[in-house]
Amino acid sequence: MSQPSPARVTIAPSLLAADFSRLADEARAVEAAGADWLHLDIMDGHFVPNISFGPGVLRALRPLTKLPFDVHLMIEPVDPYIHAFVEAGADHLSLHPEAGPHLHRSLQLIKSLGKSAGVVLNPATPPDAVEWALDLVDIILVMTVNPGFGGQAFLSSQLPKIAALRRMIDASGRRIALSVDGGIAPGTAGRVIAAGADTLVAGTAVFGRPDYAAAIAALRADAP
Ligand code: DX5
Ligand code: ZN
Secondary structure (H helix, E strand, O other), X not given: OOOOOOOOOEEEXXXXXXXXXXXXXXXXXXXHOOXXXXXXXXXXXXXXXXXXXXXXXXXHHHHHOOOOEEEEEEOOOOHHHHHHHHHHOOOEEEEOHHHOOOHHHHHHHHHHOOOEEEEEEOOOOOOXXXXXXXXXXXEEEEEOOOOOOOOOOOOHHHHHHHHHHHHHHHHHOOOOEEEEEOOOOOOHHHHHHHHOOOEEEEOHHHHOOOOHHHHHHHHHHOOO
């Protein structure tokens, strides 16, 4: 009997690596190329040493694509802006435990608005930062670079953490996406999938390539 095929990996291109003068075209292009989610990196120049864009960009793009908006909030404080991002069209809101004093309360707020809630773990943040909030979590996002910039080198030190989170999620019995962000490209994609990830965020490896469909296919093809 043949083995069941492994579940299809979710691909979330990060708009941070797109051409900012043509964001509408770029969003539509990755949708046509087979992306599953659109990853939107929100940076405030305070929580991370870079500034990207805010809810106005989401609002402008929302009518142009059916892709779920996977919003990665790198802002502190974060709670006062959650409503604004939901109103602008966010479907998933992921935040860092370090961005506010009450992670559980922030997740409750996101869930009360009917959206998917995510927790993002920096390279030095351990898995137990999310363990006691799993009942409110839909996505765990493991940073395989320090947040703030695209195009950084993948940190292989995070592979055992991805494996530990895979075990934690499986033991919980809950449906939680295990996503990885930073330096994901053919080569590293296969390694994080082998460790247990099911969702890949990729900026440079999609928008930095000439053919987005080929780039997304290459990420999927890297699955072990
Ligand atoms: C970094 C962001 C990433 C970034 C990834 O803070 O969270 O989403 O866009 O870029 P690449 O894929 O180029 O490492
Ligand atoms: Zn991100």
